[in-house]
Amino acid sequence: MVPRSTVGLSAICVLIWFCLTAAGFVAWEQYETTPGRSSAAPRPRSPSGFDWEIVMFIHPHCPCTRASLAELDRFAHGVGPSILTRVVLVIPYGAPANWEQGQTRDTLKQSGLLQVSCDVGGVEARLAGATTSGVVLVYHSTGRVVFQGGITGARGRLGDNPGRQALGAIIAGGEPQTRKTPVFGCPLFDAVVCVRRDESEMPCKR
DSSP, X not given: OOOHHHHHHHHHXXXXXXXXXXXXXXXXXXXXXXXXXXXXXXXXXXXXXXXXXEEEEEOTTOTTHHHHHHHHHHHHTTSOTTEEEEEEEEEOXXXXXXXXXXXXXXXXXXXXXXXXXXXXXXHXXXXXXXXXXXXXXXXXXXXXXXXXXXXXXXXXXXXXXXHHHHHHHHHTTOOOSOSBOOOOSOBTTOHHHHHHOOSSOOOOOO
16 A cells, blocks of 8 residues: 555645746746747838839848748748748857858748848848848839738748738739737847857857
8 A cells, every 4th residue: 555645745746847838838838839039110112123122131040030941931832923022040249250150041041032131230130120030021013112021920830820811812913901010039139149159059148
């Protein structure tokens, strides 16, 4: 017969494990659904010569951004040549050579529909008001911004979401339900962390 004290101790241990597990799930869910810092108001730009220009600014080592890139790549497969789809890798000043290389960069190389460029020092990103990795800006042929925000519903989550719906509505010539959505990703300008790390990935930080 098992002593009553042992049964009681086992029950307490199970209860503690359950509480810790539940707390972990709650904390992770809160983290996934907490957006990055809101972007500043973007400035208009010179016309690109395309009907629409879609630009995503990313931190090359933000794992959350992979879902955003997957959504953008999927979207690019459904549009015509009159739409320019760009991905801009924001690279801090003083970063080592080839700092932007990693899993995200390799994924981009496999996509033949996304034009990729590097933004050393984040000059273009700052002019666009971009602050969080994965932010998308849609420019009309006149150069004015008609959408700014993220195209995932949470960190690293694929699937239907308000940002993706807005892109589809705008490109189709309709009126989107919103023209600004939250962005779920790493900060683009955490220069101290970015420059000092040489790992292929970094944890998302806010």
